[in-house]
Amino acid sequence: MTRPLLSVRALRVEFATRRGPLVALDGVSFDIAPGEVLGVVGESGAGKSLTGLAIVGLLDPPGRIADGEIRLDGERIDNLPPARMRDIRGGRIGVIFQDPLTSLNPLMRIGDQLAETIMAHKSVGRRQARAQALAWLGEVGIPSPEKRIDGYPHEFSGGMRQRVVIALALCAEPRLVIADEPTTALDVSVQAQIIALIKNLTRRHGAAVMLITHDMGVIAETADRVAVMYAGRIVEIGAVRELVRHPLHPYTQGLMAAIPTLDIRADRLMQIPGAMPRLSAIPRGCAFAPRCPKAFERCAARPPLITVGDRGAACWLYDRAPAAADARN
Amino acid sequence: MKSADAIVEVRGLSRVFDVSAPLISRLIDREPRRRLTAVDGLDFSIQRGETFGLVGESGSGKSTLARMVVGLVEPSRGRVIVDGVDLAETRDRAARRAVRRRMQMIFQDPFASLNPRWRVGDIIAEPIRAFGDAGGRGGRAIRPRVDELLELVGLHPADARKFPHEFSGGQRQRIAIARAIAVHPDFIVCDEPTSALDVSIQAQILNLMRDLQQRLGLTYLLITHNLAVVRFMATRVGVMYLGRLVEIGETDALFARPRHPYTRMLLDAVPDLSMSGRPRIAIGGEPPNPIDPPPGCPFHPRCPRAIAICKIERPAFRDNVACHLAAAEG
Numbered sequence: 001m002t003r004p005l006l007s008v009r010a011l012r013v014e015f016a017t018r019r020g021p022l023v024a025l026d027g028v029s030f031d032i033a034p035g036e037v038l039g040v041v042g043e044s045g046a047g048k049s050l051t052g053l054a055i056v057g058l059l060d061p062p063g064r065i066a067d068g069e070i071r072l073d074g075e076r077i078d079n080l081p082p083a084r085m086r087d088i089r090g091g092r093i094g095v096i097f098q099d100p101l102t103s104l105n106p107l108m109r110i111g112d113q114l115a116e117t118i119m120a121h122k123s124v125g126r127r128q129a130r131a132q133a134l135a136w137l138g139e140v141g142i143p144s145p146e147k148r149i150d151g152y153p154h155e156f157s158g159g160m161r162q163r164v165v166i167a168l169a170l171c172a173e174p175r176l177v178i179a180d181e182p183t184t185a186l187d188v189s190v191q192a193q194i195i196a197l198i199k200n201l202t203r204r205h206g207a208a209v210m211l212i213t214h215d216m217g218v219i220a221e222t223a224d225r226v227a228v229m230y231a232g233r234i235v236e237i238g239a240v241r242e243l244v245r246h247p248l249h250p251y252t253q254g255l256m257a258a259i260p261t262l263d264i265r266a267d268r269l270m271q272i273p274g275a276m277p278r279l280s281a282i283p284r285g286c287a288f289a290p291r292c293p294k295a296f297e298r299c300a301a302r303p304p305l306i307t308v309g310d311r312g313a314a315c316w317l318y319d320r321a322p323a324a325a326d327a328r329n
Numbered sequence: 330m331k332s333a334d335a336i337v338e339v340r341g342l343s344r345v346f347d348v349s350a351p352l353i354s355r356l357i358d359r360e361p362r363r364r365l366t367a368v369d370g371l372d373f374s375i376q377r378g379e380t381f382g383l384v385g386e387s388g389s390g391k392s393t394l395a396r397m398v399v400g401l402v403e404p405s406r407g408r409v410i411v412d413g414v415d416l417a418e419t420r421d422r423a424a425r426r427a428v429r430r431r432m433q434m435i436f437q438d439p440f441a442s443l444n445p446r447w448r449v450g451d452i453i454a455e456p457i458r459a460f461g462d463a464g465g466r467g468g469r470a471i472r473p474r475v476d477e478l479l480e481l482v483g484l485h486p487a488d489a490r491k492f493p494h495e496f497s498g499g500q501r502q503r504i505a506i507a508r509a510i511a512v513h514p515d516f517i518v519c520d521e522p523t524s525a526l527d528v529s530i531q532a533q534i535l536n537l538m539r540d541l542q543q544r545l546g547l548t549y550l551l552i553t554h555n556l557a558v559v560r561f562m563a564t565r566v567g568v569m570y571l572g573r574l575v576e577i578g579e580t581d582a583l584f585a586r587p588r589h590p591y592t593r594m595l596l597d598a599v600p601d602l603s604m605s606g607r608p609r610i611a612i613g614g615e616p617p618n619p620i621d622p623p624p625g626c627p628f629h630p631r632c633p634r635a636i637a638i639c640k641i642e643r644p645a646f647r648d649n650v651a652c653h654l655a656a657a658e659g
Contacts, residue, residue, distance in 0.1 A: 043527035043528070043529060043530075044527055157615050158615075159615045160615075187386035187387055187554065187615075187616065188386065188554065188556070188595060188598045188599060189386060189594060189595065189598045189612050189615070189616070190615055191598065191600075192597075192598040192600070192612060193612065193613070195600070214527065214528070215600065216528075216602055217599065217600030217601065217602045218600050220600060220601065220602050221600045221601060244602065254529060255528060255529060258528050258529045258531070258532035259528050259532075259557070259602060260532075260535070260557040260558055260560060260561040261557055261560070261602055261603065262556060262557055262560055262584060262596065262599055263603060265560060265561065265580070265581065266561065268536055268539070269532035269535055269536055269561065270532065271529065271532040271533045271536055272529045272532075275497050275499060275500075275529075275530060276527075
């Protein structure tokens with residue numbers, strides 16, 4: 001296997017509180033290969049956005065990385081000083097957030113914002129940067145970019161703004177793009193366009209993508225592999241096609257069955273009883289066990305990510321070890 | 330075409346909002362008044378016991394419509410008739426009250442729709458008190474009714490003592506549902522009831538809504554942008570674009586054979602979870618600004634099948650669809 005572009009190992013993120021630390025991410029490990037699209041899916045509070053923020057060094061205090069390591073191209077980036085991290089962010093890692101308004105400076109013309117980013121990360125002059133900014137606006141599908149380059153963010157519609165944000169994330173030609181719910185604020189018809197755009201552009205420029213979303217449909221359409229998160233942990237990870245069709249972890253199974261589809265009109269949706277635990281009340285052992293229809297005595301201990309074929313599932317159901325040990329005795 | 334068992338009839342309903350700049354700015358800039366037609370001449374009826382789904386993108390006017398139906402927004406033109414009573418015209422206070430009691434609403438955001446300073450029991454009891462079902466002095470009938478309602482929506486009677494902040498989003502939506510059904514309504518307007526919730530919680534709430542519909546004989550007007558939710562819930566579906574209905578149909582037929590190109594486009598835009606690789610038409614453009622809608626058919630700039638007449642003449646809503654092509658095809 002080629003060396004991963006991004007490698008996250010045993011990442012643990014804690015929030016210090018008066019009652020002791022809250023563990024928001026616990027033992028999160030995954031790789032992203034060059035040019036690969038990894039989808040990260042989970043419900044609110046599962047820790048998917050936090051994982052993205054930890055990678056780009058944007059955790060707000062009191063949140064902090066308590067353990068584990070993050071490597072980009074083999075180089076550790078989880079302990080860099082803020083100035084070095086700023087170079088990486090926007091340069092080697094581009095970021096697209098959910099709300100385009102928070103990523104754009106409302107007082108600056110969009111062409112200037114793009115040119116500034118290009119100049120900050122590439123050794124080009126002002127005129128060249130502006131020419132590249134113009135080319136990027138065309139590439140992300142802004143109609144008549146030569147007229148719009150001097151516009152302000154408020155003069156663009158939501159979909160067009162998100163296109164500008166995509167240009168901003170890609171203009172320094174990063175190797176990795178972290179997109180956090182990039183289409184959640186958009187209408188369905190525009191959402192489909194933005195997904196196609198992110199997919200095509202990153203492929204053309206050879207960038208890998210970490211696509212964070214709660215929408216399994218978006219993942220199915222876009223990602224090569226997918227990581228499913230629950231209560232700050234990865235519960236299942238693997239190729240998107242197999243994972244969507246034959247989920248292994250009971251949580252993933254419940255999640256997939258709970259999604260209404262256009263094809264079949266079901267009489268009832270499958271539902272997972274209860275809700276995800278709060279950070280202060282994550283059960284010992286498997287965090288999903290209290291809601292799991294298949295829970296058994298081993299679930300009182302925390303399951304590691306167990307390899308099943310080329311997939312990983314954090315569930316004791318797939319552990320063959322004790323049976324093998326019994327056989328030896 | 331008054332149908333025998335319609336619980337709600339909407340006739341020529343329109344709402345225009347004045348979005349002009351303040352008078353002084355208009356005088357200085359010599360700008361005319363600007364008007365936004367949020368809802369433009371809608372006609373439809375909702376049958377007793379059905380779920381009428383209304384889908385559309387943001388700015389299509391679906392929430393304005395919902396608010397007009399329950400009387401939170403006054404129509405500019407047109408009428409809403411509930412069980413034969415036109416709320417805007419009836420002077421008979423008792424009749425108005427009776428109709429009001431029979432209509433309730435569930436809102437999108439369960440964090441904004443519950444008063445954070447009230448206990449859950451008081452929130453659910455409020456409509457009972459307001460409509461005088463309290464059972465005499467001191468409201469002796471209220472407590473058991475609140476307990477019953479909490480159990481009906483899958484919560485515990487002990488939850489009546491708690492405050493909204495002690496509940497998750499899904500549980501809060503259950504509380505909102507308990508409040509909505511507290512006074513035995515027939516008809517509930519649900520405005521994006523699960524849009525703020527995670528999918529596993531959405532499944533719980535949608536199942537609950539369907540169970541309650543069966544048990545209590547409810548009629549729903551369900552407003553959502555999520556086509557899969559409409560597919561699961563609705564008996565019939567209306568598709569809105571820029572304040573107008575472009576198509577109405579039975580859910581199964583509309584999803585299997587969409588007649589309006591916009592309906593087709595919406596269906597094609599839904600990410601494909603089954604990964605079937607079904608052929609889909611890519612869509613261009615964004616919904617236009619409702620302040621300045623395009624002439625002719627408002628969808629023509631984005632329509633892959635637009636012909637000359639679509640740019641000039643607005644298609645009439647005939648035979649449940651507003652499209653020149655559908656009219657030509659019969």
